[in-house]
Amino acid sequence: MTRHNDIGRQELRQKIKNRSIQCAGNAGLKIFGLLNCSSGKRMKKENRIFFKTETEAIAAGFRPCGHCMPDQYRQWKLMN
Numbered sequence: 209m210t211r212h213n214d215i216g217r218q219e220l221r222q223k224i225k226n227r228s229i230q231c232a233g234n235a236g237l238k239i240f241g242l243l244n245c246s247s248g249k250r251m252k253k254e255n256r257i258f259f260k261t262e263t264e265a266i267a268a269g270f271r272p273c274g275h276c277m278p279d280q281y282r283q284w285k286l287m288n
Contacts, residue, residue, distance in 0.1 A: 209257050209264065209268055212253045213254055228260055231258070231262055232245075232258050240259060240270040240273065242276045244276070246275070
């Protein structure tokens with residue numbers, strides 16, 4: 209897990225290109241989604257965190273975004 213404020217723009221772009229960052233989440237709401245999610249793009253930089261994988265985000269206690277990950281969200285909702 210990497211906080212947006214703790215990483216430089218160049219390093220962030222490199223990690224996304226290398227696919228070592230695949231998901232972004234909102235630390236306050238405990239929601240994660242895809243990097244291209246329009247809901248996620250609107251969140252404040254200080255609330256944004258990045259994950260290597262969906263599995264890492266779920267292990268950290270985050271739930272899938274209902275907007276960009278509707279199938280995963282429905283499955284999560286059934287389990288909780």
